[in-house]
Structure formats: C-alpha cells, structure tokens
Amino acid sequence: MARLVVLGGGVAGHTTATFAAKWLGSQHEVVVVTPNAKWNWIPSNIWVGVGQMTKEEVTFDLAPVYAKAGITYHQAKAVSINPEGSDSSEKPFVTIEYTQEGKAGETEVVEYDYLVNATGPKLNFDATPGLGDGNGQLGENTVSVCTADHAVHASHKLAEAVEKMKGGTRQKFLVGTGHGMCTCQGAAFEYIFNIENELRKAGVRDMADVKWISNESFLGDFGMGGLHMKVGGYVVSSKLFAESLYAERSIDWLIGAHTSKVENGKVEYELLDGSKGEEEFDFAMLIPPFAGVGLKAYDKAGEDITGTVFAPNGFMKVDADYTAKPYAEWKASDWPRTYQNPTYSNMFAAGIAFAPPHLISKPMKSPNGTPINPTPPRTGMPSGIIGKAVAHSVCDLMTKGENAHLHEASMAEMGAACVASAGKGVFTGTAAAMTVYPVVPDFEKYPGTGRDTDYTFGEIGLAGHWIKHILHFLFIYKAKLNPGWTLIPE
Amino acid sequence: MVRTIIQYPTPLSVEYATDVRVFDTELFSLIEDLKDTMNENHLDGLAAYQIGSYFNVVVIKDNDAFIEIINPRLIGHSGSVEGEETTAYYPNKSANIKRFESVSIVYQDRNGEDQTLKASDDLAILLQRKIDYTFGATFVHKMSKVEKERFEKGIAQKSSATLETQTQGDYCPRTFKRDKILLVSNLLTVLIALLFVSSFFIQNSASLWNFQVYSALAVVGLDIFYFFYAQYEGKKYVSCDSCQLGNIIGTVTVSLFRLCVIMLLSYYFIG
Numbered sequence: 001m002a003r004l005v006v007l008g009g010g011v012a013g014h015t016t017a018t019f020a021a022k023w024l025g026s027q028h029e030v031v032v033v034t035p036n037a038k039w040n041w042i043p044s045n046i047w048v049g050v051g052q053m054t055k056e057e058v059t060f061d062l063a064p065v066y067a068k069a070g071i072t073y074h075q076a077k078a079v080s081i082n083p084e085g086s087d088s089s090e091k092p093f094v095t096i097e098y099t100q101e102g103k104a105g106e107t108e109v110v111e112y113d114y115l116v117n118a119t120g121p122k123l124n125f126d127a128t129p130g131l132g133d134g135n136g137q138l139g140e141n142t143v144s145v146c147t148a149d150h151a152v153h154a155s156h157k158l159a160e161a162v163e164k165m166k167g168g169t170r171q172k173f174l175v176g177t178g179h180g181m182c183t184c185q186g187a188a189f190e191y192i193f194n195i196e197n198e199l200r201k202a203g204v205r206d207m208a209d210v211k212w213i214s215n216e217s218f219l220g221d222f223g224m225g226g227l228h229m230k231v232g233g234y235v236v237s238s239k240l241f242a243e244s245l246y247a248e249r250s251i252d253w254l255i256g257a258h259t260s261k262v263e264n265g266k267v268e269y270e271l272l273d274g275s276k277g278e279e280e281f282d283f284a285m286l287i288p289p290f291a292g293v294g295l296k297a298y299d300k301a302g303e304d305i306t307g308t309v310f311a312p313n314g315f316m317k318v319d320a321d322y323t324a325k326p327y328a329e330w331k332a333s334d335w336p337r338t339y340q341n342p343t344y345s346n347m348f349a350a351g352i353a354f355a356p357p358h359l360i361s362k363p364m365k366s367p368n369g370t371p372i373n374p375t376p377p378r379t380g381m382p383s384g385i386i387g388k389a390v391a392h393s394v395c396d397l398m399t400k401g402e403n404a405h406l407h408e409a410s411m412a413e414m415g416a417a418c419v420a421s422a423g424k425g426v427f428t429g430t431a432a433a434m435t436v437y438p439v440v441p442d443f444e445k446y447p448g449t450g451r452d453t454d455y456t457f458g459e460i461g462l463a464g465h466w467i468k469h470i471l472h473f474l475f476i477y478k479a480k481l482n483p484g485w486t487l488i489p490e
Numbered sequence: 491m492v493r494t495i496i497q498y499p500t501p502l503s504v505e506y507a508t509d510v511r512v513f514d515t516e517l518f519s520l521i522e523d524l525k526d527t528m529n530e531n532h533l534d535g536l537a538a539y540q541i542g543s544y545f546n547v548v549v550i551k552d553n554d555a556f557i558e559i560i561n562p563r564l565i566g567h568s569g570s571v572e573g574e575e576t577t578a579y580y581p582n583k584s585a586n587i588k589r590f591e592s593v594s595i596v597y598q599d600r601n602g603e604d605q606t607l608k609a610s611d612d613l614a615i616l617l618q619r620k621i622d623y624t625f626g627a628t629f630v631h632k633m634s635k636v637e638k639e640r641f642e643k644g645i646a647q648k649s650s651a652t653l654e655t656q657t658q659g660d661y662c663p664r665t666f667k668r669d670k671i672l673l674v675s676n677l678l679t680v681l682i683a684l685l686f687v688s689s690f691f692i693q694n695s696a697s698l699w700n701f702q703v704y705s706a707l708a709v710v711g712l713d714i715f716y717f718f719y720a721q722y723e724g725k726k727y728v729s730c731d732s733c734q735l736g737n738i739i740g741t742v743t744v745s746l747f748r749l750c751v752i753m754l755l756s757y758y759f760i761g
Contacts, residue, residue: 217563217565217596218563218564218625225509226507226625228504228507228626236625236626236627236631237506237507237625237626237627239507239625240622240625240626240627240631244631255563255565256563256565256596271565271566271594272563272565272596273565273566273594273595273596273606273608274606275566275594327511328511328512328513330511362509362561364563364596364604365604367604367606443511448505448508448544449505449506449507449508449544453504453505
C-alpha cells in the first residue's frame with residue numbers, strides 16, 4: 001500500500017485528491033493536508049464581497065466530504081519537505097503543523113510515496129507597505145476578496161460606505177491591484193463592476209467616485225496580454241471592450257500602475273511612464289501579489305535545499321524551461337506539461353503552486369526600473385485540468401509502476417473560460433463571458449497573437465451572467481462529490 | 491514601398507494587437523513602407539494594421555519629423571475634448587469623437603528601447619486614434635451611440651448597392667432577412683394560441699383543430715427553412731461570429747418548444 005499526500009485543498013488540490021481517491025480505491029491511501037476547514041468556491045467571493053451571498057453559500061466543510069471519499073484529512077499547514085527522508089528513515093516525508101482548534105501548533109511528520117504540492121499562493125500583502133499588517137495578513141487600510149472571510153469584511157465596509165453616502169457624504173472607491181506584479185485582475189474587474197451595480201441599486205451612484213487602478217499596460221489585458229472579443233458581432237480587442245464598459249459606467253482608470261505605498265485613505269503609485277502620483281480613497285479593494293507559501297525543503301543530511309526544489313518566488317519547480325530568456329524568445333514549449341519536479345520524480349505541483357517559466361503578458365518596466373506587469377493568472381479551469389492530469393499520472397505511477405507514462409496538460413494547449421459578472425439579479429445581471437485559447441500564446445503555431453482566433457471570443461450580456469450562476473452551483477456540487485461529480489468537467 | 495491603405499468596405503483583419511517581439515529588418519522595412527505610404531497619401535499618421543499588418547506599429551508625423559512608435563500603450567490621460575475626425579479607412583467621411591485632451595504613452599523605438607511621450611491636443615487625438623487601430627478598432631468604436639447611428643446610416647446609404655452582393659465590411663447587420671421568416675412563424679404560433687383560446691368559447695372545435703394542425707405544420711416547415719437559410723445568410727457576412735449557429739439553433743428550439751406546448755395543450759383539450 002502506497003501513500004499519496006496532497007498539500008492544499010483548493011481547486012487543484014481538491015481535484016487531485018478526489019480523483020486519485022476514486023481511481024486508487026482502497027488499494028492505496030490518499031492524504032490531504034490543508035490549513036482550511038472549509039472548501040471555498042473562490043469566484044463567488046465577489047458576490048460575498050458586495051453582500052449578495054453569505055459565506056455559507058460559497059463554502060462547505062471538508063471533513064465529511066473527505067470521510068465519504070475515503071481520504072485521510074489533516075487540517076494543518078505543510079511546513080517543510082524532506083524528499084530524501086532523514087538519517088533514520090529512507091522514506092520521504094513532510095512536516096505539518098496543525099491549525100484546527102485543540103491541536104493548533106502541534107507538528108507531525110507524514111511520510112509519503114508521492115507528493116502533490118497544490119498549496120496555492122501566499123497572499124503577499126506585505127510586499128506593499130501599508131497593504132499588509134506587517135505579519136503577512138491584510139492590513140487595516142484596504143479590503144480584499146481573496147478569501148471568504150476577507151469578502152465578508154469587505155461587504156461590511158461597503159455597507160458602511162453606502163450608509164455614509166445616504167447621509168450625504170461623497171465616497172471614493174478605488175479597486176484594482178496593490179502591487180506592480182499582481183495577477184487576478186479579472187477578480188478586481190468583476191468586483192468594481194459589482195460595486196458599481198450595488199451603488200446604483202442603492203440609489204447612491206451619484207454620490208460615488210469609482211476608480212480602477214491596475215498594473216496592466218492596457219485595460220482588458222487580464223494578465224494574458226488581452227484577447228479577442230466578439231461583442232454584438234464585432235471583433236474587437238478586450239482593450240476596446242473594457243474601455244467602453246468603463247466609460248459607459250463612468251468608471252475612471254489608472255493603468256500601468258505599481259502601487260508603492262498604502263496609507264489610511266491614500267495610495268502612492270508609480271506609472272509605467274515613470275511619473276508618480278497619489279490617489280485618495282474612502283474604500284479600497286486592492287489585490288495583493290502572490291508568492292509561494294514558503295515551504296522549506298531539506299536533504300537527507302538536513303541541509304536546506306529549498307533553492308533546488310523551489311523557484312525564488314517560492315513556487316515549486318516543475319518540468320518547465322526556466323532558462324532566463326528575452327521576451328522575443330519565449331516559446332509555448334517553455335511551459336510545463338507533466339508538472340513533475342525535475343529533481344525528485346515523486347513530487348508534482350499543481351495549480352498556482354507550480355513556478356511558471358515566465359510571464360504571459362509583455363514584460364514592462366518603468367524608466368526607474370520598476371517592473372510593472374501582470375503575472376500569469378491560473379484560474380480555476382486550468383488549475384482543475386492540471387490537478388486532474390497530475391492525479392492521473394500519480395495513479396498510473398502507483399498502480400503500473402515507475403515507468404508509467406505521465407499525463408500532460410500544458411497551459412499552452414489549454415483554453416480557459418472566464419465569466420466576469422457585474423450584478424447578481426436573475427434578470428438584471430450582466431456578465432462578460434470570455435474564452436481564450438490557448439492561455440499561453442503559442443507564437444509558432446499561431447503566428448501573430450499566438451492565439452487561435454476561432455476559439456478566442458467574448459460576449460457580454462445576461463447569458464454570461466446565468467453561466468456564472470450555473471457554474472457556482474455546478475462546481476460546489478462537484479466539489480462536494482455529489483452523485484455524478486466525475487461527469488462535470490473541470 | 492508605398493502600400494495600399496485598406497478602406498471600407500474591405501474588412502480589416504481579425505488578427506491584430508500583436509506586440510513586436512523581434513526588432514529586425516522585417517520590422518524596419520514595415521516602418522519604411524508606412525513612411526512611404528504616408529508621404530504618398532499626405533497623412534500625418536498611419537498604423538501598420540491599416541496596411542494589413544497585425545503588428546503594433548504606428549508612425550506619426552510631428553512637425554514634419556517621423557516618430558516610430560512600436561508596441562504603444564496609453565498609460566496616462568487627462569481632460570476630454572470632442573472634435574471632428576477623419577480617418578483613412580473611411581475616406582471622405584468625418585465624425586465627432588470624444589477623446590482625452592492629453593495623454594502619456596510608453597512605447598519602444600526601433601532599437602527596442604523604452605520611450606515615453608506626452609502629448610496634448612491634435613497630437614494626442616492622432617495618437618489615440620492610431621493606438622486604437624493597433625488594437626483592432628476604427629474610430630467607430632469610440633463614437634457615442636447617437637453619432638454611431640448617424641455615421642452608420644451615412645455609410646449604408648452610400649454603399650447599399652454594393653453591400654447586398656459583396657462581403658460586408660466590419661459590420662454585422664442588426665437585422666437580417668431571415669428575421670422575416672421568424673416573424674411569420676411567430677405570427678402563426680400566436681394564431682394557433684388564439685385558436686386554442688377561442689376553442690373554449692366555440693361549440694364545434696373540430697374544424698379549429700384541423701386549422702391548428704395545418705398552421706403547426708407550416709410553422710415547423712418555416713422553422714426548418716429558417717434554420718438552413720439563416721446559416722446561408724450568416725456566411726455572407728464575415729464579421730458575424732461563430733456564435734451565430736448557437737443563436738440559430740436556440741431560436742429554432744425555442745420556436746419549436748413553444749409550438750409543442752401549445753399543440754399538446756390543444757390536443758389535450760380539443761383534439
């Protein structure tokens with residue numbers, strides 16, 4: 001009997017663990033180590049952040065689901081990996097630290113035969129002074145919608161701002177990215193339009209100034225270098241689509257911006273053209289940059305080998321080409337296919353936890369040398385697909401032996417769909433639905449934009465909004481392993 | 491080399507917004523072509539997209555000096571102005587467009603070095619219009635709704651004769667001939683529904699039922715005809731997207747579903 005340990009219970013980790021448990025049956029053991037007691041359908045946090053959904057609607061308890069699936073569950077965070085074992089044992093192991101009540105702080109050693117790292121990102125609030133609290137958590141100046149709890153907090157702050165406006169005080173809303181190297185612009189994009197919609201519903205839109213601040217070099221970049229949109233039969237760039245949407249809703253924007261400092265009611269920023277400025281706010285939701293969760297790795301002798309296993313940003317190295325190259329030489333084939341660690345073949349990384357070889361958007365920096373560009377987004381769809389492919393590979397390795405063929409899922413051969421809603425009403429909602437293929441441009445296969453224009457499109461309207469609703473219920477249903485869950489695609 | 495400037499109604503390509511990655515002789519000759527074409531046509535700005543290249547390259551003339559702008563991004567903006575603009579894609583046409591009064595752009599020169607440019611008034615407007623081209627748009631995308639309607643009407647009048655037979659420009663029409671088939675089909679469906687309602691007030695409803703059956707067959711026939719004709723019509727317009735098929739299937743399904751519901755009710759109550 002062999003043991004697979006999955007670190008992380010987000011989209012990638014949950015997909016890997018549940019599929020592996022299903023395919024391996026009772027022959028082998030699957031263990032999940034995740035610091036969270038609940039699973040969270042993160043895309044719907046946007047609706048929690050404007051008070052349209054409760055935390056309970058977007059989360060559920062993991063323990064009963066894992067019990068049903070026959071998965072051993074430790075509510076704990078992984079601290080370190082010893083891929084070569086220790087002096088006393090040949091067997092590789094991870095050291096975990098419990099986070100559940102009653103056991104918090106206790107550490108334990110969990111041995112493994114195969115390890116999947118799907119720890120997701122560390123929300124690196126402290127990368128920008130004033131965005132964090134100095135201890136790695138969200139600071140007091142801004143709000144966030146990255147976790148369900150953050151979103152609940154954001155919704156309270158939003159309600160307070162609405163009350164102030166009803167009392168006759170103008171409010172300034174600033175939404176976007178809190179650093180020059182952020183990803184997830186899509187989430188902030190969705191949030192600003194949901195806020196705008198809520199303000200209109202509350203009848204206080206005329207009392208509010210809404211402004212977007214982001215590290216994208218053009219509106220509608222979304223960390224993917226933009227995409228082609230078909231809106232009402234026209235083929236336009238997501239830039240023009242986004243610009244008309246912002247203009248239509250009277251939302252002003254600041255782009256190519258690195259938020260360099262956050263204070264109470266004020267941000268300082270630097271733009272791609274080198275100019276610096278300040279922006280005041282009453283309510284700000286700024287997405288933090290992501291980093292690896294800070295796992296350490298040690299060899300048999302106890303020497304630190306973190307630099308061998310992980311990239312400098314803390315994400316795990318996989319079968320990508322990490323050679324530093326100029327933008328002109330980036331290739332689709334630089335991107336990983338199997339997500340296997342090159343040093344230790346029984347280790348994989350899935351979802352946000354793997355280190356991408358380079359950016360997707362064009363790299364840019366200000367004349368002062370500050371890099372200001374979106375980092376590669378890895379949304380639910382690619383994370384789920386990668387998680388499933390990794391589960392396939394690990395199951396084959398465990399059942400067919402070490403020479404089993406590994407399954408592949410390259411982001412340069414994968415499409416992604418993104419639905420950004422602007423309001424939640426069944427008949428009044430509207431959403432932009434976008435698909436892009438492939439996520440990572442393949443300049444050799446598709447000269448020019450690197451994308452297949454037949455499969456890259458977007459629409460805006462009520463239909464997209466319904467899709468968002470359907471996805472919410474579908475994916476929570478799937479994640480709960482309700483009957484037929486394997487039939488629902490990633 | 492002087493190149494042909496693409497003009498309406500020839501559609502602009504759907505390939506655009508391609509950042510230049512390699513700064514080589516191919517790029518330099520594209521820039522030279524842009525300059526030659528500008529000189530020949532007395533233009534003060536031209537985007538590569540306008541001569542059929544998908545690269546993000548713009549050349550503008552400022553006080554008789556060329557500025558070569560590669561991979562431009564509009565970073566800062568302030569103020570707003572509205573003025574009459576013309577563009578080479580729509581020769582002899584003008585429109586009122588709202589623009590930023592002054593802009594700040596970042597771009598790369600032919601050596602790949604980062605540059606910034608701050609501009610206001612006419613130069614700022616020119617830059618905005620050309621950068622829009624690099625992202626696949628003509629100034630139509632920046633028009634207000636009212637101005638757009640006026641502009642489109644002007645174009646439609648001028649070239650309605652050619653539009654009928656030729657592949658259309660960058661417009662996907664809002665109304666199709668196929669909609670008329672749908673209208674007849676819908677009217678027939680309403681008629682069937684009315685017959686069904688009136689059957690409750692009429693003694694001899696057998697003849698009504700016959701009438702309903704014939705009308706229903708006609709609706710089915712029309713829907714089938716619509717299904718094939720709509721696809722044929724859609725293919726005539728290049729800018730109409732691939733989602734059309736989805737729309738057509740959806741429309742036919744809705745129509746048939748409605749018909750089924752009415753006919754089942756009729757069958758149950760009067761048939």
